[in-house]
Amino acid sequence: MIRRLPPGVDALESFIEAEVLSASDVHVAAAIGRTIAGTSDSVLLAAALCVRGLRFGHVCIEPATVADTVLTDTDPVPATGDPTNTDPQSVHLEWPEPSTWIEALVASPAVAVCDPTAGKPDSGVLDDRIRPLVFDGTRLYLERYWRYERQVGDALLEASNDHLGLAMSGFDSTSVEAVLDRYLGTEHIADGDPSDSDSGSGSPDVPPSGQPTLPGLGPDAAAGRDPAEGAPRMVENLQRRAARTVLDHRVTVLAGGPGTGKTHTVAHLLAAVQHLASETGEAPEIALAAPTGKAAARMTEAIRAAVVRAEPPESVARPLLELEATTIHRLLGYRDGISFRHDRQDPLPHDLVVIDETSMVALPLMARLLDALRSEASVVLVGDPFQLASVEAGAVLGDVVGPAARTSATSDPPSMPTGPLADSIVVLEQVHRYDRRSGIAALADAVRATDADRVLEVLRDPSTTDVRWVDPADGPALEQLRSAVAEDSAGVMAEARSGDPADALERATALKVLCGTRFGPLGSYAWRDLIEQRIPRIDRSLSTRGKWYLGRPLMVTRNDYITGVFNGDTALVVERDGRPMVATAGSGTTRLLSTSQVDSLETWWAMTIHKSQGSEFDHAIVSLPDSPSRVLTNELLYTGITRGREQVTVVASEESLRTAVDRRISRASGLGERLWPG
Numbered sequence: 001m002i003r004r005l006p007p008g009v010d011a012l013e014s015f016i017e018a019e020v021l022s023a024s025d026v027h028v029a030a031a032i033g034r035t036i037a038g039t040s041d042s043v044l045l046a047a048a049l050c051v052r053g054l055r056f057g058h059v060c061i062e063p064a065t066v067a068d069t070v071l072t073d074t075d076p077v078p079a080t081g082d083p084t085n086t087d088p089q090s091v092h093l094e095w096p097e098p099s100t101w102i103e104a105l106v107a108s109p110a111v112a113v114c115d116p117t118a119g120k121p122d123s124g125v126l127d128d129r130i131r132p133l134v135f136d137g138t139r140l141y142l143e144r145y146w147r148y149e150r151q152v153g154d155a156l157l158e159a160s161n162d163h164l165g166l167a168m169s170g171f172d173s174t175s176v177e178a179v180l181d182r183y184l185g186t187e188h189i190a191d192g193d194p195s196d197s198d199s200g201s202g203s204p205d206v207p208p209s210g211q212p213t214l215p216g217l218g219p220d221a222a223a224g225r226d227p228a229e230g231a232p233r234m235v236e237n238l239q240r241r242a243a244r245t246v247l248d249h250r251v252t253v254l255a256g257g258p259g260t261g262k263t264h265t266v267a268h269l270l271a272a273v274q275h276l277a278s279e280t281g282e283a284p285e286i287a288l289a290a291p292t293g294k295a296a297a298r299m300t301e302a303i304r305a306a307v308v309r310a311e312p313p314e315s316v317a318r319p320l321l322e323l324e325a326t327t328i329h330r331l332l333g334y335r336d337g338i339s340f341r342h343d344r345q346d347p348l349p350h351d352l353v354v355i356d357e358t359s360m361v362a363l364p365l366m367a368r369l370l371d372a373l374r375s376e377a378s379v380v381l382v383g384d385p386f387q388l389a390s391v392e393a394g395a396v397l398g399d400v401v402g403p404a405a406r407t408s409a410t411s412d413p414p415s416m417p418t419g420p421l422a423d424s425i426v427v428l429e430q431v432h433r434y435d436r437r438s439g440i441a442a443l444a445d446a447v448r449a450t451d452a453d454r455v456l457e458v459l460r461d462p463s464t465t466d467v468r469w470v471d472p473a474d475g476p477a478l479e480q481l482r483s484a485v486a487e488d489s490a491g492v493m494a495e496a497r498s499g500d501p502a503d504a505l506e507r508a509t510a511l512k513v514l515c516g517t518r519f520g521p522l523g524s525y526a527w528r529d530l531i532e533q534r535i536p537r538i539d540r541s542l543s544t545r546g547k548w549y550l551g552r553p554l555m556v557t558r559n560d561y562i563t564g565v566f567n568g569d570t571a572l573v574v575e576r577d578g579r580p581m582v583a584t585a586g587s588g589t590t591r592l593l594s595t596s597q598v599d600s601l602e603t604w605w606a607m608t609i610h611k612s613q614g615s616e617f618d619h620a621i622v623s624l625p626d627s628p629s630r631v632l633t634n635e636l637l638y639t640g641i642t643r644g645r646e647q648v649t650v651v652a653s654e655e656s657l658r659t660a661v662d663r664r665i666s667r668a669s670g671l672g673e674r675l676w677p678g
Contacts, residue, residue, distance in 0.1 A: 006030035011041040012048055018093055020070050025051040032132050036110045042096045043108045047133060050142045054393045058668040059149055059363055060139040063105065064098040069668065073630070105135045112143070116670065139670050145393060148367040152396065153674045155370035159251035159379070160420045171276045176247065179275050183268040183310060184240040242426040243269035246352070249424050252380045253358075255401045256428030257444065258616075258642045262382050263299075265428070266354060267306030267320075269380075273352065274316045284351040288325035291360040291390075293559070293566025295614030296325040297585070299356045327566055328355065328365060329559065332372055342372040351377055357614050358383035363394025363671075386448050387642070388610060388635045389665065399672035401425055419676040439467030440641065440648050447638045452661040459650060459657075468649045472522060472626075481649065485513060485527070485621065486534035489605055492572075493535060493542045493551030501574045501583035502590045508553045508572055511619040513606035514640045516631045522623045522651060527606035548573050548580035548595055555607060558600035563593060568614065570604055609640040620644030624652035624660060632660040 005013055005023075009030045015021040029048035033039045039047075049061050049070075056073045096104070105111050109131070116136035134146040141149070242265050245252045256262050270286065277284050288303065290296040300323070307320045331348070333341025342348050353373065355361065358381040361369075373379060381397065385405040389395040398405070403417040404425045431441050439458055446454035459469035470477045488511045496504040515524040532544040543549055554571040565571070571584040574592070582593045609622070622640035624632060637660040641648050650657070 008033045009041075009044055009048075012045055014093060015045065015048070020093065021048050021052055022055075025049070032110055036132075039108060039110045040104050042101050042104045043110055043133075045096070046101070046105060046140055047110070047142075050133065050140060050145075053668060054142075054145070056667075057389060057391075057393055057395065057665070059145050059393050060141040060668050060670060062139055062668060063096075063101045064138075067093075067095045072666070102135075105133075105140060108133075111135050111140075113137075114146070116674070136670065139668065145363065148363050148394075149669065149671050151367040151371055152363065153671055155367075155373075156251055156400065156675065157420050160249065160424050171247070171280065175276060175279060179272045180240055180243055183272045183275070183312070184243050184265070185237050187237055187240060188234045189237050238426055238428055239265040239268070242428075243272055245424060245426060246273070246378060246380055250376075250378045251421075251424050252378070253397075253400055253421070253425045254380060254382045254428070255385050255397070255405055255425065257384050257386065257431065257448075259431045259441075260428035261430075262428060263302040263356075264306050266356075266380065266382060267303045268310055270303070270320055270323075270354075271307060271310050271312045271316055274320055275312065278313075278315050283319060285349055286319075286323060287331055287348065287350040287353045288323055288356070289328045289331045289353065290325055290356040290614065291328055291365075292357070292568035292614050293327055293556070294568035294570065295357045295360070296327055296566070297569070298614060298616075299325040325356070327559065328361065328369060330561065330566075332368060334559075334561075340368055340372065343368070344371050346372075347374045348372050348377070349374075352380070353377065354380045354382065356382045359385060359387045359395075359397045360390050360613055361396055362390035362392030363396055363669075364392065365390075366394070366396045384642070386635065387639045388613060388633075389667065391610065393667075394669060394671075395665070395667045396671070398667075399669055400675060401427065402672050402676040417676065421675055439464035440644055443467055443648065444638060444641050447634060447641060447661055450634060450661055450664065452658045455657060455661050456654065466644075466647050468647075470649060470651045471653055472651060473653065478651070481621070481651065482530060482534075485511065486531050486538060489531045490535045490538040490542060492553065494539065496551035496572055496574050497542075501572065501592065502585070504551070504574065505570070505572050505583060505585045505590065508570070508604070509615075509617055511621070512612070512615075512617040512643075513621045513623055514609045514612045514643060515606055515623045516609060516629070516636055516640075517625050518608060520625050522625055524606040524608055527623065528603050531605040532603075550575055550580065553604035554582065554598075554601045555604040555611065556598070556600060557602055560598070560600075563597050564591075565593070565598060568611065571598070571601075609636055609643075612643050613639060616643055616645050618645050619647040619649070621649045621651060624650070624656045626653060627655045627659040629656070629659075632656055632663060634661055634664045636660060 005016070006027055007030070009026050012021060012026050012029065016023065016026060025048040028051045029044040032047050033044050046061065046063060049066055053059070053061050058069075061069070106113055111133045112131040112135070114134050114136050116138065130143055132143050134141045134143050239261055242252065242254050246269055254262055254265060273284060273286075288296070288299055290299050303323070303325075304321055307317055312320075331342075335341060355369070360383075370379070381400065383397045385398045385401045389398060400421065402419070402421075404422070404427050439461065442464075443455060443458045446458055458464060458467060470481050472478055492504065492508045495507045513524070513527045515522065515527065517523040518525050520526065535542050535544050542551070544552070550573055552573040554573065556565050556567055556569040556571065559566045565584055569584060571582050573580050574583045575581065576592060580595055582595055582598050584591050584593060606623075620640065620643040622637070624637070637657070641650070652660075
């Protein structure tokens with residue numbers, strides 16, 4: 001009989017058979033057991049569970065509750081096999097009794113016991129070796145991830161206590177107020193004033209509101225009028241407050257959903273900073289970055305467009321229009337596949353660093369980023385805390401924003417949270433991109449509020465023109481949708497054959513199928529195959545055969561710093577001089593690359609919702625697997641819906657929708673508790 005497990009971990013075999021642990025989890029635990037003599041079976045189990053937790057986005061485990069956690073874990077990435085995978089059969093496993101388990105951890109030579117607040121270990125070195133596990137009295141970490149969490153927490157708390165932001169550059173206080181008034185409006189404005197959205201609609205001369213609609217006050221109050229008097233209600237200009245926060249604090253968190261004006265705010269605060277700096281003769285060094293190349297390209301284009309609409313003086317506009325966002329990895333100087341050029345010893349030279357799509361940033365990368373900032377530099381973290389968190393471990397933006405975001409999603413009037421970061425966080429709630437009667441906005445609000453009945457009500461409302469629901473059980477409706485998608489895809493190929501590459505790339509982003517999984521009848525591979533099969537039937541002059549067929553849409557799956565194409569970038573196969581070429585779009589320009597210059601590509605007729613983060617489409621078709629599926633979560637559905645600018649079609653059964661709306665992702669972490677004590 002071939003031994004399935006490495007020596008010393010036989011006690012963990014039942015957890016593998018129950019599909020709680022994988023072989024790789026157990027191999028790490030076995031290595032700890034071999035390295036540190038006297039490590040008990042219960043400690044080895046805890047170590048294996050810590051490794052397992054990383055796959056599900058957890059930074060740590062809580063021994064007292066982990067037996068329940070493994071039953072409710074959701075897949076952090078689309079299923080690689082059967083999308084209807086079920087929960088592990090761990091109910092009948094023999095778990096250690098929690099108090100006894102904790103005693104074993106505290107006594108173990110493999111565990112450093114640490115104070116959760118001070119971060120100083122009561123014990124941490126054994127024969128000059130760092131212990132591989134850290135226990136803070138409640139949570140158990142792999143030492144590396146405990147260190148990442150400490151680094152992020154330390155950096156944010158230190159920055160929040162430093163009230164010398166960019167204003168320390170010696171800006172005149174009178175000039176500051178005048179410049180903020182010019183670019184972001186006065187401190188208090190009438191609620192309901194028009195505002196630019198992230199997509200750039202609206203007048204640049206009208207100061208934005210950004211004020212959340214307070215639930216429970218009725219439609220008159222939501223429209224900015226006192227119900228009793230009918231007079232405009234003056235509210236705080238939150239977008240101006242965000243700019244003021246950047247000047248006064250070294251860390252600013254700008255949170256909000258799509259269309260709430262995050263990009264508008266960033267562009268105008270950058271204009272204000274540049275304007276103030278021009279008066280002193282010292283131009284600040286500014287960096288823009290995002291987790292993926294696609295998100296970085298969108299950030300560049302959106303901020304440039306917003307700067308143009310702001311109509312600043314040429315001395316202010318020129319340096320801002322020259323800014324180009326990059327990936328965080330490239331900003332930090334990723335090299336050798338294992339390290340970064342910039343760190344505490346060789347920090348970034350920038351005075352201000354702005355990070356977009358922060359919800360996608362994993363804990364390890366956030367630790368590296370904050371570690372690479374100069375002690376006097378400022379950072380602005382921008383994102384939507386209700387979107388999907390990073391594929392890797394951690395939910396940094398959600399932990400950082402904490403109750404400031406959670407209260408805004410409830411039906412109760414939001415209370416003002418208190419904590420070290422409270423003054424550094426601005427949450428924008430009022431949506432300007434969509435009409436007040438928008439079904440997309442209503443649907444997103446209902447999902448965020450975990451109101452499944454309201455979600456179904458919006459989807460069933462015949463008067464809602466921008467939202468449609470297709471139940472997969474409705475064969476004719478599903479077939480009609482499939483035909484429409486195939487027709488649109490054939491149009492993309494025809495555009496690639498006869499038109500300009502830039503126009504074809506734009507056409508390819510007009511409609512996109514976004515899937516919860518890769519596999520299964522409603523997964524991205526099934527949609528891809530269906531589209532490729534139907535296109536030649538629609539137009540016999542079009543072919544989908546071969547790797548480089550004309551009009552094939554592509555998505556890059558790996559960064560390539562030589563060619564400058566990055567994970568998440570999109571492209572299209574076009575023809576030049578009788579040869580297939582790859583047209584890529586980024587920062588408002590289109591480049592043509594030889595097919596030999598690019599690899600690690602996927603056909604992009606459909607994509608997973610995870611991959612769609614940082615992108616937007618005129619029409620987003622959200623295709624969810626049947627229930628039960630562990631990928632069905634509130635964050636997945638919300639992210640898919642909010643990719644649509646003008647139209648959203650949801651393909652899902654009622655059971656799948658209810659499952660997704662009701663199931664929130666919960667990731668074990670100590671960061672939120674540390675940043676928001678009590």
